Every structure is written in C-alpha cells, then in structure tokens.
Amino acid sequence: MDQRKMARTVFLFAVLSAMFAANLFGQGGGNAAITGTVTDPSGAVVAGAQVTVTQQSTSVKRSATTNASGNFTVPSLLPASYSVTIEAAGFKTVAQTVTVLADQIRDLNVRLEVGQSTQQVIVEAAPVLVNTITPVLSQVIEQSRVEGIPLVTRNAADLTLLVPGTTSANGDGVQQGDTKQIAVGTRSVAESIAVNGARPDQISYNLDGANNEDLMSNTNNPFPFPDALQEFSVQTNSFDARYGTNAGAVVNVVTKSGTNVWHGDGFEFVRNKIFNAHNFF
Known part of the structure; x- marks a missing residue:
C-alpha cells in the first residue's frame, strides 16, 4: 500500500471514529439538557450572552453562548442540580438553581435587567416543569x-x-x-x-x-x-x-455519580417469617 492510500485510509478511519464518538456522546441514555432564550427588558433577544452551568455536587462547569436568536443549549448533562448564571455586557448577572431529571430537556427563558454585570439578580422561584420542547x-x-x-x-x-x-x-x-x-x-x-x-x-x-x-x-x-x-x-x-x-x-x-464530599449510607434488610401476619383461624 503506497503512502497516499495509507493516508486516505487513516483519514477515513479518523472521520468515522469521530462521527461514532459524537454519536455516542449525544445519545447517552438518561442524559439531560438545559435550553432557553435570553432577552432584554423590551423582549428583544440578547446575542453573545455567556451561560455557565455548574453542577452543584462536583463544581464541574459547562458553558454556552447565545446565538443571533438569543438561544442557547447545554446538552448531555447528568441528572442533578445545577447553578446557572447568565452574563452579558450592560446587564445584571442572573443566577438561578435548576434541577434536571433523567431524559429531561429543561426550558429556561431568562429576561435580563439593565445594569452593571457586577450586580446580580438571584431567581428563587422555580418555574413550572412543563415539557414544551419534545412530544415525549x-x-x-x-x-x-x-x-x-x-x-x-x-x-x-x-x-x-x-x-x-x-x-x-x-x-x-x-x-x-x-x-x-x-x-x-x-x-x-x-x-x-x-x-x-x-x-x-x-x-x-x-x-x-x-x-x-x-x-x-x-x-x-x-x-x-x-x-x-x-x-x-x-x-x-x-x-x-x-x-x-x-x-x-x-x-x-x-x-449515582460521585461528589466532592465523602459520604455513604447503610441499610439492614430483614426478612423473617416471624414478622408475617397470621390467619386468624
């Protein structure tokens, strides 16, 4: 096999491997996602806003940037509680705690307030969990x-x-x-x-x-x-x-996945016929 054919074979193998890996990453059963739209006080979309999603138990961070339509998506998240912050120049930083469950796509639409980015708006009210993204x-x-x-x-x-x-x-x-x-x-x-x-x-x-x-x-x-x-x-x-x-x-x-804190639990499982209810007769 000459060098040109070998290089072509290696390239094709690399492309197929990348496609297969991406497919596996996107299809992990039980993974969740957070998606949404960022707008300003007038309702106009905010492009280029920085969205940071931090898993509370491990401090692992994922980030995304809103596109020209103000939309963002953070896919392939483990089911867990996350701290979500949205930052954009000329607006106050918004922080919110979000819990996502297995196979859930959480819709999170955020309206920013005009102000300094050093100012923070903490959203405490939990939105209603209605799936408006998929028909599942x-x-x-x-x-x-x-x-x-x-x-x-x-x-x-x-x-x-x-x-x-x-x-x-x-x-x-x-x-x-x-x-x-x-x-x-x-x-x-x-x-x-x-x-x-x-x-x-x-x-x-x-x-x-x-x-x-x-x-x-x-x-x-x-x-x-x-x-x-x-x-x-x-x-x-x-x-x-x-x-x-x-x-x-x-x-x-x-x-269950790991956390940053040592923890454990224990249980006792007892099954004995002496605990069974007896027929009155």
Missing part, C-alpha cells in the same frame, strides 16, 4: 421514590409499574419458564412489563447509556440495587427515533 410522554422515578417506596425484593425494576400504561406480564411466557430466567438464587430479577398494549419483550432497557437487556428473553438485566440507583425514566410514547429497536417503551436507568 414519560415519567421519571426519582431518587426519593426509589429509596422511600417499600420493595419486597429490593428490585427497583418493580417501580416501572408506577407509570401509567404499564402492567405486569410476569408468567406470560416472556421469561420462558423458570429455567431461563435471570435469577439470584430462587428470585427472578427480571420484570416482564407490557406497555400500552405492546408485547412485554418490546421495552428497551439502558443502564448509564448502555444496553441492559437479557438477549434471551429481551427483559431487563438486573437493575443496580436501590442504594446505588439515582433515578430512571420511562418513556411510553413518541420517544426519539434512536430508540427504534422496540415499540413498547424505553427505560433509561442512571446510577
């Missing part, structure tokens, strides 16, 4: 419910049934009997669920952006146990075409 019908099972709702088997997959349109389909043949189920001991950790009338094996399960399905039954591989799980979203209608492998639903599971 979804619900997030957030950390408070993961940790607070009793789980008989400590299998967080059971919480999927909290979402409207879902129903349990265990024992309907999807798990192919007791010999082919994913199990820990004698307990199955797969949860067959039917959504909006679709087949129970028509749900895409993703864990931190990677496929999390059993290839035999197309049900979920084990979820992380509740203490390691941050939250998960269940999309039941009009989800993005990138999730086109299944027609029923998309479940994106997000595990």
Whole structure:
C-alpha cells in the first residue's frame, strides 16, 4: 500500500471514529439538557450572552453562548442540580438553581435587567416543569421514590409499574419458564412489563447509556440495587427515533455519580417469617 492510500485510509478511519464518538456522546441514555432564550427588558433577544452551568455536587462547569436568536443549549448533562448564571455586557448577572431529571430537556427563558454585570439578580422561584420542547410522554422515578417506596425484593425494576400504561406480564411466557430466567438464587430479577398494549419483550432497557437487556428473553438485566440507583425514566410514547429497536417503551436507568464530599449510607434488610401476619383461624 503506497503512502497516499495509507493516508486516505487513516483519514477515513479518523472521520468515522469521530462521527461514532459524537454519536455516542449525544445519545447517552438518561442524559439531560438545559435550553432557553435570553432577552432584554423590551423582549428583544440578547446575542453573545455567556451561560455557565455548574453542577452543584462536583463544581464541574459547562458553558454556552447565545446565538443571533438569543438561544442557547447545554446538552448531555447528568441528572442533578445545577447553578446557572447568565452574563452579558450592560446587564445584571442572573443566577438561578435548576434541577434536571433523567431524559429531561429543561426550558429556561431568562429576561435580563439593565445594569452593571457586577450586580446580580438571584431567581428563587422555580418555574413550572412543563415539557414544551419534545412530544415525549414519560415519567421519571426519582431518587426519593426509589429509596422511600417499600420493595419486597429490593428490585427497583418493580417501580416501572408506577407509570401509567404499564402492567405486569410476569408468567406470560416472556421469561420462558423458570429455567431461563435471570435469577439470584430462587428470585427472578427480571420484570416482564407490557406497555400500552405492546408485547412485554418490546421495552428497551439502558443502564448509564448502555444496553441492559437479557438477549434471551429481551427483559431487563438486573437493575443496580436501590442504594446505588439515582433515578430512571420511562418513556411510553413518541420517544426519539434512536430508540427504534422496540415499540413498547424505553427505560433509561442512571446510577449515582460521585461528589466532592465523602459520604455513604447503610441499610439492614430483614426478612423473617416471624414478622408475617397470621390467619386468624
């Protein structure tokens, strides 16, 4: 192979690798985004405003600049609480705390006040969480419910049934009997669920952006146990075409990430028949 062909091959490989990497970065299951428009007191758009998004638990910063239409987007954010600041010459700096959930695109429209950039306006009122960006019908099972709702088997997959349109389909043949189920001991950790009338094996399960399905039954591989799980979203209608492998639903599971502070927790899980209620007779 001459040098020209080799250089062409290397260049083509580099281009394809970059496209593949960008695709992975944009498609991480469970990632969130903050988008919005910045305007002045008259309602005119403000181009060139600096938007800084800082994750509160890690101090990691992301930034964006508003375009000619005053719009900005900060994509691929981990579900977490963020401090958002907007700065522009001739206007007061606006600061606001925003919490984004798994697969959420948070719409944040900001009106700046005329003044020095050293002056700061702190927005404390939380806007109503209405999705005006995408047509996706979804619900997030957030950390408070993961940790607070009793789980008989400590299998967080059971919480999927909290979402409207879902129903349990265990024992309907999807798990192919007791010999082919994913199990820990004698307990199955797969949860067959039917959504909006679709087949129970028509749900895409993703864990931190990677496929999390059993290839035999197309049900979920084990979820992380509740203490390691941050939250998960269940999309039941009009989800993005990138999730086109299944027609029923998309479940994106997000595990907890690190923070700048040492922390931990503990639990005790007791199951004993002496605690069971007895038949009166």
